[in-house]
Amino acid sequence: MELLGQYNYWVVFFLMMTGFYVVIARGNLVAKIVGLNIFQTSVFLLYISMGKVSGGTAPIVADPGSLYSNPLPHVLILTAIVVGVATTALGLALVVRIKEAYGTVEEDEIYAQDDPPHGSAPALAQGSETATADSAGEARR
Amino acid sequence: MSLGTAIAQNLPALQVVLPLLAAPVCLLLGRGRAAWAWATLVAWLGLLISLALLLQVSDGSVLRYAFGGWAAPWGIEYVVDRLAAMVLLIVSLIGALVLSYARHSVDAEIDADRQPLFYTLLLLCLAGLLGIVITGDAFNLFVLLEVSSLSTYALISLGRNRRALTAAYQYLVMGTIGATFYIIGVGLLYMVTGTLNMADLAQRLPELAHLRTVKTAFAFISVGLALKLAMFPLHLWLPNAYTYAPSVVSAFLAATATKVALYAMIRMFYTVFGAPFSFGTMHVEWLILPLAAAAIFIASVVAVFQHDIKRMLAYSSVAQIGYMLLGLGMVNLTGLTASLLHLFNHALMKGALFLALGAVVYRIGSTNIERMGGIAREMPWTMAAFVVGGLSLIGVPLTVGFVSKWYLLLGAMENGWWPLVILILATSLIAVVYVWRVVEAAYFRARPAGSAPVSEAPLTLLVPIWLLALANVYLGIHTRPLIGLAGSAAADLLGVGP
Numbered sequence: 001m002e003l004l005g006q007y008n009y010w011v012v013f014f015l016m017m018t019g020f021y022v023v024i025a026r027g028n029l030v031a032k033i034v035g036l037n038i039f040q041t042s043v044f045l046l047y048i049s050m051g052k053v054s055g056g057t058a059p060i061v062a063d064p065g066s067l068y069s070n071p072l073p074h075v076l077i078l079t080a081i082v083v084g085v086a087t088t089a090l091g092l093a094l095v096v097r098i099k100e101a102y103g104t105v106e107e108d109e110i111y112a113q114d115d116p117p118h119g120s121a122p123a124l125a126q127g128s129e130t131a132t133a134d135s136a137g138e139a140r141r
Numbered sequence: 142m143s144l145g146t147a148i149a150q151n152l153p154a155l156q157v158v159l160p161l162l163a164a165p166v167c168l169l170l171g172r173g174r175a176a177w178a179w180a181t182l183v184a185w186l187g188l189l190i191s192l193a194l195l196l197q198v199s200d201g202s203v204l205r206y207a208f209g210g211w212a213a214p215w216g217i218e219y220v221v222d223r224l225a226a227m228v229l230l231i232v233s234l235i236g237a238l239v240l241s242y243a244r245h246s247v248d249a250e251i252d253a254d255r256q257p258l259f260y261t262l263l264l265l266c267l268a269g270l271l272g273i274v275i276t277g278d279a280f281n282l283f284v285l286l287e288v289s290s291l292s293t294y295a296l297i298s299l300g301r302n303r304r305a306l307t308a309a310y311q312y313l314v315m316g317t318i319g320a321t322f323y324i325i326g327v328g329l330l331y332m333v334t335g336t337l338n339m340a341d342l343a344q345r346l347p348e349l350a351h352l353r354t355v356k357t358a359f360a361f362i363s364v365g366l367a368l369k370l371a372m373f374p375l376h377l378w379l380p381n382a383y384t385y386a387p388s389v390v391s392a393f394l395a396a397t398a399t400k401v402a403l404y405a406m407i408r409m410f411y412t413v414f415g416a417p418f419s420f421g422t423m424h425v426e427w428l429i430l431p432l433a434a435a436a437i438f439i440a441s442v443v444a445v446f447q448h449d450i451k452r453m454l455a456y457s458s459v460a461q462i463g464y465m466l467l468g469l470g471m472v473n474l475t476g477l478t479a480s481l482l483h484l485f486n487h488a489l490m491k492g493a494l495f496l497a498l499g500a501v502v503y504r505i506g507s508t509n510i511e512r513m514g515g516i517a518r519e520m521p522w523t524m525a526a527f528v529v530g531g532l533s534l535i536g537v538p539l540t541v542g543f544v545s546k547w548y549l550l551l552g553a554m555e556n557g558w559w560p561l562v563i564l565i566l567a568t569s570l571i572a573v574v575y576v577w578r579v580v581e582a583a584y585f586r587a588r589p590a591g592s593a594p595v596s597e598a599p600l601t602l603l604v605p606i607w608l609l610a611l612a613n614v615y616l617g618i619h620t621r622p623l624i625g626l627a628g629s630a631a632a633d634l635l636g637v638g639p
Contacts, residue, residue, distance in 0.1 A: 016325075023314060036317055043325055050332045073331070076280055080324060083287045087317050090294055094310045101303040114304055 008049040015042035027107040029098060033091045040084045047073040047080070152197075153206040153219040156190045156229065157272040157285075159183060160236075164264035167257050177244050180260040184237040184267065191233040191271075195226040201629065205277070213277065214338035220277035224481065224630035228274045228404045231488045235396040236267045238492065242605035243389045246499050250387045251299055259299060263393065266292040270401045279327045279413065280337045282405060283320060286369070289401075290316045293394060297386040308381035315378045319368030326361030329354050330413075342413050350418050359423055362409050370402035372429075372466060373436030376459045383455035388499030391451060395458055396492035400484050403465055407480070410469070411634040420472045429470040434564055436463030441571040445578070450508045453575055454494055457534065460568065461487045467561065468549055476552030477631040478624070483545035485623065486533070489616070490542055493530035493609035497523050500598035500606060510578065514586035516595075523598050524583045526610040531576035533613040536569050540617040544624065 003010075015038055022035025051073030059071035095105055102110050148155065163183040167176040198204055204221040207213060221229070240263065251259050269289025276282050294316065298309035331337055333354050334345040349355050364375075371379040379399075383391045410419040419425050437460045444456035461483070468480030498508050500523040505512055517524035533540035536547075546565060553561040588594075597603070616623050 020318075023318065029310065032314055036314060039318070040321055043321055043328065046325065047328050047331075050328065073328075076337075079280075079284055083284065083291075086291055087287070087313065090291055091310065091313050091317075094294070094298055094306055094313065097298065098303075098306045098310060101306055110307055114307075 008045065012042045012046045012049065015039075015045065029095045029105045029107065030092070033088060033095065036091065037084065037088060040080070040087075044077045044080060044084075047077045149193075151206075152190055152194055153204060153221055153275055154208065156187060156194065156233075156275060157219075157268055159190070160187055160264045160268035160271065161288075164261045164268065167260040167264065171257055172253050174244070176257040176260045177240075177247070180264050181237070181240040181243075183264060184233070184240040187233040187267070187271065188230075188237040191226065191229040194221050195230055197221070198223055198226050199626075201633070214336050214341040217281050218277040218338060218340075219275045220340070221275060222630070223626060223633055224404075224407075225274050227481065227485065227626050227630055228401065229271060231485050232267070232270050232274065232397045232401060235393060235488055235492050238605040238608060239263075239389055239393045239396075239496070242392075242496055242499070242602055245599055245601055246389050246503055247387070249503050250301060250389075255299065259296070259387075262292040262296050263389075265289070266296065266393070266398075270397055273401050273405055277339050278337055279330065279339055279342065280324075283324050283327060286320055286323070286402075286405070289398070290320060290369075293390075293398060296390045296394075297382050299390070300385040300387050302385045304381065305385035308378075308385045312378040312382045315368055315375075319365045319375075322361045322365030322368065324365075326358040326363075326365060329358035329361065333358075339408070339413050343415060346414060346418065350422060355418075356423065359414055359419070359425075363406070363425060363428075366402055366406040366409065370399045370406060371459055371462055373432050373440065373459060373463060376436070376440070376462075379459060380452055380455040383458065383495075384449060384452040388495070388502050391455075392492055392495035392499060395454070395495050396488040399458065399462055400465075400488055403462065403469075403480075403484060407469065407477075407634065416472070416635060426470040426472050429466050433463040433466035433470055434561065436460060437467065437564060437568045438571075441568045441575070445571060445575045447575075448510050450510055450513065450579055451495070451498055453579075454491065454498070457572070457575065458487075458491060460572075461491070461534075464545070464549060464565070467565075468552060471552045471556055471558075473552055473555055474628075474631055474635055475548055475555050477634060478628045479545055479548035479552050481627040481630055482541075482548055482623065485627065486541035486545045486613075486616070489609055489613050490530050490533040490540075493526055493606060493613060494534065496602075496606045496609065497527040497530060500602045503598055503602060504595040505592070510582050512589060512592070513579070514582050515584075515588040517583040519588070519595050520597050522603050523606065526603075526606045527583070528576075528580060529610040529613055531579065533617070535572045535576055538617075539614065541613050541623075543617060544620050548624075 019035045019039030019042060023032050023039060026032055026035060051070040053067060053069045056067045056069040059068040061068060099105050102113055104110060160183055163179065167180055170176045170179055198221050201223065206219040208217040208219065247256060247259060266289050269285045269292065272285035273282055273289065276285060294309045294313045297312060298306050330342060333349050333352055334342055336342055336345065346355060368375045383395055386394065410425065440456045440459035440463065444453045444460065447453035447456060465480045465483045468476040468483060501513060501516060502508060504520060505516065533542035536542040546569065549565055550562055553565065
């Protein structure tokens, strides 16, 4: 029964592993950001779970004798949520720029554009690398 | 209370708050020189503050600053001891020199309308890194880690090559996973101890050391920080990030970011969990040592085969982080001293090398070894500084690189680990190979056909490069102050007298 009683931790670990798996397994850059979000959300739940006091109310102290949950994890997670939002915003902004520069948000297609799969002569690719890089940089302006 | 005493009493806070508040001002100053001048001024003030802090704690005292008057462990506490002061000094020194250098390099590499944003981000990153070093609160460390990381991702994405975008994205994903692992670990610690203050955690953890929660927390924190400090094989984000970032950013990150993450790891292992738990119970050294040895060997060999010199230095950085971790894994005073010395010295050498490369990019627009052929005849001072940095990287006597490698060898011998002694010597020879490739190309080859003649880099670039190059030599000859500082900081960590 104890295992079932800690169901919130099971949820935490399920979300954590789901998010982590999505980050690793998906090639779509937007999907990776979504996975990262799920991963971070699991940590929010972990903190909120540990702050909960059985039978406690929300930590708005009206009557000094009342039983209330530990407010500190809430505050910490408020900060972590802000950090998570900033990370998501920056990640999505990067995806937009990548889409502009490469025309795709699929990881394998992006790598195929930068490092053409074998067939083209590697020595030639090395020599022209900086030149194409510079022209790509110019094109972005 | 006069202004002087008010400043003196609030130095630990000012160290972080000054660049943090100064950062948005860069945006208001708009395009042109003003943003750069302001950021540089703030960085130099930061250097003065860290020097003042170092003087205050050089006798072994510990400076504790309660933020907003809330006493620890309830409030956030800033703690400056000799170790923190030493890392603060190197971070703010690199910050001041890199920003002084930045003007021309940034003009050449970043669009004028993005420059105020660039300086804002650089100051935010500096504030975050300084904050990680100075804070005495485990959760505050996470917040500052993210302040520095988020600004770093944006800084990397400003590189001219479109691959800078994918490099920044890759780093964002891996960096966020690292930081989230860290925060999971801190959460688990809070679960069992009910505190986030590092000194308080250190007091309460020994009696809880048998709990699986604490061991899990240790594992999460170690892996999270290992990702941030690019411990092999979690270094995959680093080569692309350093290669495609703007020159100034590469120099700044290579010299500071991974070092600060290593500092955080040392803090966690020694101050929070304590050496008996980290090394006695968890035996983390048996994880660190083989990975560090692999990093040193594999990354050094990979560096030899790079065509892009920036990428070569990036792989060399992974190897050098291996040396620092090796010292940490020896778990003796000499090894830890070597680790801290190398942390400081590597910042000096890689700072000089990346800044010299920045000057090359400024003139020829590339760091490809083919395009750098014969460049030393046209840019003698820049390449001479590169050679000084390279010698230090190899560990030639009379440079700082020799001092830290010497201590590393002593530490390995103290433990009787002769294979490691051989590894350190052999990989130094590999470093000779990859530094020589650049020297051979720059000094003994002709300029590639069709390349326009270039002149020496402007003085504003050369002065910071040479200040760092000369620091490599000066501290390599006058070794006593630095060894004394690193030795006493290591002794503080191990709790074995002064």
